[in-house]
Amino acid sequence: MIHLKPRGESRIRNGHPWVYRSDVAKVEADAGAVVQVVGGRDLPLGYALFSDKSEIAVRMLTRGREAPDAAWWHSRIDEAVRYRESLKIDATAYRLIHGEADRLPGLVVDRYGDYLVLQALVQGVDRLLPDLTRALAERLSPAGIG
DSSP states (O other): OEEEOHHHHHHHHTTOSEEEGGGEEEEOSOTTOEEEEEOGGGOEEEEEEEOSSSSEEEEEEEESSOOOOHHHHHHHHHHHHHHHHHTTOOOSEEEEEEGGGGTOTTEEEEEETTEEEEEEOSHHHHHHHHHHHHHHHHHHOOSEEO
16 A cells, blocks of 8 residues: 555646655555555555656556456556557557556557567566566467567
């Protein structure tokens, strides 16, 4: 669980996807964990990826009480892929997943022909790479993922 200072809570309530280390009051989590984020009086704000290395300590995944599960990750990946497909990009190389822009903070996926290249930009995504790689393979059937 991550407890936020009033300034961090205000950022989340105003829709910002990040909380800086200086706005975290208390950490009860391992590095890279998906954690519940709470504000004053321990009111739940949502779930996030926690980093003990980055100045951006909290990257929000969900709002409210529902924790992200495997189906949530699959759904987010599917939404990002469907959006890129709708653009009808006439190229063999392009960015398939844009991290926070696709509500998948810290995950970048580029497509090069039949291959995908993943970048884990935060500890939490690093931890989830095996599951995310499987989800991408199931959705896109690439020749390879690196």
